[in-house]
Amino acid sequence: MPWVMKEPKSLFLTEDSLGIVTDLYQLTMAAGYFEQKMHDIATFELFVRNLPKNRSYLIVAGLEQVLHYLTHITFSPEIVQFLRRLPIFNHVGQEFFEYLKNFTFRGDVYAIPEGTIAFADEPMLRVTAPIIETQLVETYLLSMINFQTSIATKASRIVYAAQGCEVIDFGTRRAHGPQASVLAARSCFIGGCKGTSNVFAACELNIPAVGTVAHSWVMAFENEQDSFRKFHEIFPDNTTLLIDTYDTLAGARHAVMIGKKLKGVRIDSGNLLELSKEVRRILDSEGLQHVKIVASGDLNEDRIDDLLRNGAPIDSFGVGTEMVTSKDAPALGGVYKLVEQEHNGKIVPRMKFSEDKLTYPCKKQVYRIIDKADNFVKDVIGLEDENLQGMPLLIPVIKNGKICYNLPTVHEIQRITSNNLAHLPQPFKRLKEAETYPVTKSQGLEAKRHEAEKTLKDINVI
Template structure:
């Protein structure tokens, strides 16, 4: 399982490491953000549960190994390499920030320490699952912030980049603050609350709109949400209101939401349905929601689909996975890149979070009180040791609560829907700066 869910070059490097006698070298890689996406001031880390599942179950099936043997790139690989793959399991260590934690560029989200081949081939999967879910969780947190206390439901599976992506988007959106998802599989697998109304096809399948509403109410009772804009939004609302309780409310999927929501609210109130709620959907994003809130439109909930499940305005995350240390024959060698705009910090690292700023430290540095006497939060925690899970992972509800609390602790300016200057401060410790200078001299100047 999972063995071939990787880029080919991970496996050609693995074969090369094996041939070069480097299989027993122990590598430390860190996964982190190179930069923030446009208009983002933070990223919500998500996807750790899937990363752990991958590492604990990583192996190659015989048919997969046979497939690799027939690829031209492996014609010179020794037979012992394929025997090695047949036995391969993840035997290393994983440290990670808790899911739902806001993170910033250069801060490790995950740290993997394992034999070089094991640590190398996991790169692709870890980048994919952490990058995608963190991207969606971050987008969700922005939408929820714009909604200013109104409920947000993730509706995006049908426009997600695959059905599988839709499931994980539902999970990530819940972590980011949505109250639930329309994706039933996300509910089944992860316990995310699921919500659904009825499509226009439901209304169109009946001879009359009122008949479709009546049958929906018979089925759903107090969970009934009438989609009222199939023909005429106001007339549809009057028909829904005429049926009285039980009902949850109505959904608008088109039109001028400010004007329509006010008129719909009036119709519902006049019918004595003051507790009936109004949901709007249809190409929603954080900026459209922000405007509706500013206009004081009487909207109680938002259904957000395409823009959320694809993070349409920032559809990828610049997560990278870099080698920072290599141990061989009892000797540790620190590694870093110094190429333009892609420079990295050497050595395994830890993040200490204080109120309003973070320290990026060498992994064996002790946390220090701030000048104000504050004890920092130590972000990276042990998750896997020697291939075995050592920390019980929280469920998705606990992760969501952690994310909400962590965002509340951020300085308010960084919750903005627009880019803020100066960026959140991540300060390397003097010792880390010294290590970088030492490694730079070693590689660029050839001096120890």
């Protein structure tokens, strides 16, 4: 028998396999609904129960990839074959698998547009379709919205701390794998970053690709001066030098030898406050006031805030790990819950009341009340058809499975973020001890909830 080498797998997602990028139970429940001939129109809403630690708002992100998914999800014949052979489906008839072969998402989706500020309990997505369709798409929607929203929110905090200094995403090597780095780069840009080091993301999203030079470049030459000179020869208009490989102040003195064409220096280690001040003095003493100081190395919003409050003369922050993993709050607990169901021609409100995990029934809308200066005053979560005062945040994005929404570019989304943040009063966006933004539930919604809770408790809690 010849010795056959196993080929390494990429584990890349492909459009062909989108149907199974989900939890198994979505497929068993789908089979269950199918076998029970339950094709009721159901509505699910995606929301966050509690804001993560240190967060006072969310920047919604991830909708574009959700729309890609919902308009591309299919089950290839090979994948249907794979599912059919799983022992758990032993008692499920062939018709279900035929159904999967022809599966497309044909429902309606409402969403809060990317870049918009949202708060706990506010539905960011509302999906209405035959119950199998709404169920099957849960996992992917949650994964995408949870992650991108989490990173856009973190990035917005870091950008806020930087007080107008530019923030660049340097996080690719610390993101949760190479694809997460691309989604993170997108979300960081939405949150206000000026660019990314991730070339794939820059290419796909048409955003600035940014970079300086690594220690290895400096180490690869006989001495630091040589490495600086040679870099400048090749990148005369983009000479930002990394000066901390051996000794930061010596590095700064080597960098100034480049002269007027020097664009920037980067410091990646040590006491950034002290070093940036001393490096600034060295640059200025040579008449290089225009040379920018870039700082990097385990930065986050608190460290940046601290540096700038203490007068660190830093112009640009390269932020990695902390931003692309949202390190202090690395998961957003978004959930996706059944809120109502059309059963035998009747609309039935649905809710659960597991301990600490109660959900509100019925299709909802979020109404944002603003003052004359367009500043945000409060949000009311009400029923979809209540027509309350305020701007409705959920808008239609998919109708009968087709996109009915003009997708903004990430540049436009970045402007939406910036505009939203400009109208969120300062007490609600302080980095620490921010006030809680007022979000209430409408009387109509509370009434529906009490009614549904009573009915369901009478039936189910014996």
